[in-house]
Amino acid sequence: MALQTEVSALEKELFGDPRYQKMVEAKRLLALYTGREPDIVATPRIVIAKKPDAPVKRAAPRSPVNQAILDTAAQFLAGRSAPTSTADVFDYVAERHDVPGKNPKNNLSAMLSNSSRFQSHGRTGWTLALETPEAPEEQLALAPSEASNTIPASPAGEPDVRSVNPWPGGGT
Incomplete structure (x- = not known):
């Protein structure tokens, strides 16, 4: 019991040390890659404190x-x-x-x-700034050929399928 208390006290003391946290995370990652359990008894999780949400800024009326x-x-x-x-x-x-x-x-x-x-x-x-007028749903619906990521078939007769990254700058 005394030994367990001493180990707990040491872990609490070491947990504040960034080098200890780095070692614990490195062992955890190694265990994930090798498929084995980490060789540390207690793996305290590093908790990153979330910044409180910034207060909502309301624009003052313009002069x-x-x-x-x-x-x-x-x-x-x-x-x-x-x-x-x-x-x-x-x-x-x-x-x-x-x-x-x-x-x-x-x-x-x-x-x-x-x-x-x-x-x-x-x-x-x-x-x-561009204003986007609201279009009726009929205009927003794409024909199947327009909505597909499939490009017309190659000379060999196989479709050339490319995925499109939806994020800005993603390209094809």
Whole structure:
């Protein structure tokens, strides 16, 4: 009984040491690969503390000046499909409004970035954010040939089947 208490006390003391945790995990992984039980008596699990959820940020109502600036920028970008540089948007807006801040051009860029009405295209500029109109379900349904990942048969008569990675940049 005393020996068991001493072992438990040692494990508690060692558990705080990152080297001990690393050894325990390495032995556990080795056991998984070899199909054997780990050769440590008690394998304490490492528990990573979860950060508390960040408080929900609610946007403060925009000032009338900032709202007017954003409306003017939206008018300027309306009908343009190619990105327009921040400098061009700033020149247009600055003719009509006094953009506040120590660096007004950067302030305008931050205002555009924080608004859901605008889409940034990096250094190439800004466009209005695309609005996706709701389509009836009939239009959303694909014909079987369009919904298939099967490419037409190869010259040998065998279909060329490729899987598509649905994640951004996944490609084929």
